[in-house]
Amino acid sequence: xxxxxRALRRRIRSTKSTKKIFSAQELIAxxxxxxxxxxxxxxxxYAREITRVLSALASSASLDHPLLTExxxxxxxxxxxxTSDRGFAGSYNVxxxxxxxxxxxxxRQEGKEPVLYVVGRKGETYYSFxxxxxAETFTGFSEQPGYADAQRVGEALIATFxxxxxxDETGAGAxxxxxxxxxxxxxxxxRSLLAQIPVAKRMAPLEVEEVEEFDYEREDRESGVxxxxxxxxxxxEFEPSPDALLDALLPKYVTTxxxxxxxxxxxxxxxxxxxxxxxxxxxxxxxxxxxxxxxNQARQAEITQEISEIVGGADALVSAGADD
Amino acid sequence: MAxxxxxxxxxxxxxxxxxxxxxxxxxxxxxxGVLPGHAPLLGQLAEGGIVTVRTAEGEDMVVAAxxxxxxxxxxxxxxLAETAEISSEIDVERARxxxxxxxxxxxxxxxxxxxxxxQSRLRAAGxxx
Numbered sequence: 001x002x003x004x005x006r007a008l009r010r011r012i013r014s015t016k017s018t019k020k021i022f023s024a025q026e027l028i029a030x031x032x033x034x035x036x037x038x039x040x041x042x043x044x045x046y047a048r049e050i051t052r053v054l055s056a057l058a059s060s061a062s063l064d065h066p067l068l069t070e071x072x073x074x075x076x077x078x079x080x081x082x083t084s085d086r087g088f089a090g091s092y093n094v095x096x097x098x099x100x101x102x103x104x105x106x107x108r109q110e111g112k113e114p115v116l117y118v119v120g121r122k123g124e125t126y127y128s129f130x131x132x133x134x135a136e137t138f139t140g141f142s143e144q145p146g147y148a149d150a151q152r153v154g155e156a157l158i159a160t161f162x163x164x165x166x167x168d169e170t171g172a173g174a175x176x177x178x179x180x181x182x183x184x185x186x187x188x189x190x191r192s193l194l195a196q197i198p199v200a201k202r203m204a205p206l207e208v209e210e211v212e213e214f215d216y217e218r219e220d221r222e223s224g225v226x227x228x229x230x231x232x233x234x235x236x237e238f239e240p241s242p243d244a245l246l247d248a249l250l251p252k253y254v255t256t257x258x259x260x261x262x263x264x265x266x267x268x269x270x271x272x273x274x275x276x277x278x279x280x281x282x283x284x285x286x287x288x289x290x291x292x293x294x295x296n297q298a299r300q301a302e303i304t305q306e307i308s309e310i311v312g313g314a315d316a317l318v319s320a321g322a323d324d
Numbered sequence: 325m326a327x328x329x330x331x332x333x334x335x336x337x338x339x340x341x342x343x344x345x346x347x348x349x350x351x352x353x354x355x356x357g358v359l360p361g362h363a364p365l366l367g368q369l370a371e372g373g374i375v376t377v378r379t380a381e382g383e384d385m386v387v388a389a390x391x392x393x394x395x396x397x398x399x400x401x402x403x404l405a406e407t408a409e410i411s412s413e414i415d416v417e418r419a420r421x422x423x424x425x426x427x428x429x430x431x432x433x434x435x436x437x438x439x440x441x442x443q444s445r446l447r448a449a450g451x452x453x
Contacts, residue, residue, distance in 0.1 A: 039336065042336060042337040043336055043337070045333045045337075045338040046334065046335050046336075046338075046404060049331070049333050049402050049404050050393075052395070053366060056364075056366060056395070146336075147335045147336060147407075151406075235364065236365060236366050237364065237365040237366070238365070238367070239351045239352070239356070239365065239366070239368070240353055240368060244352075245366060245367075245368055245393075249368075249393065252391070
């Protein structure tokens, strides 16, 4: 009985200290979400501007840039998966990886061979445990991605995409490097604190996508400016030529989209982690409560037993004395 | 007097936005000044170049912009850069240090790009590079 009580007390202590870790993680993740959301917001002006510049260019340039042209009989497709470096984030990684598997089987059905590029240590271990080949991994920045990280990933992807231009049925083409014909990205979109949804998108060949519909007319109304000529396409001067500009701009656009995906994923990761840690610390609280109830019962039982032993002993002494 | 609405946007954040009377920049084709009423224009900024924004108050704001584009529309001017720093925020000592390190590293593309960035930071801060 006494040993039972000691075991219970030990479990209560360890449950309580684990709970402290969970709630600390919860608080950290909570603080990180706010920062991550602010970074997502702060990166929007650039994304908006670069999209606007690109749409302006699209109407003037010849648009036969390799990043824009659909390739006939695409054979290989690169898939960039964005996962987290650390666990403790509930179903965050599982969801992204499941979405990736769906995309991979879809690509295989279309007769394309998928090539994996992984961001985050969790994705890395997932594929290495299953002995699946991964072309390249990037780790160490999933919670606070910088633009330099996105650039590194972007450069690798664009290089392999460019190398895929001259591939044919027999293998690598003139450059001797086996590249890819499509670029896909799987990341977690941050809808709200409660909803993070894994999404898969095609990055290249790209259709110029409006990152965010920008409402000029509303802005004009709010700032009291009247331009009066909205709807008329502007004809631009270009320095250097439109095609050279497109060459310089498109890789940056791809990198911007990777960066945006990384920032959204970072916000989602923190949100998932906070939710997971909240329920973990609630569970630990509950468990500690049940355990201390059991421990109190055991303690009372022990006392009751001692009392009845003493009473029994005294009774025995009294009855022994009465015999004399 | 007519003014230009200028937005200076880096990848991670909007750095500055406000009214200006003139913007001077160097594109890959050459030096260029933008006054209010300029025709719409898209340009690629020269590597390691600096952009000068003359604000409506008549002060010159010098910016080191790396990997950037300039877009002029009837709504104003936007300067897009991968990284951009306003001269008043540039740490001259650190830029010198970065330049020295980059020059020691030699001729690799990364080191050359780093050297160009450091030079433009120094130029923007009004120092010799």
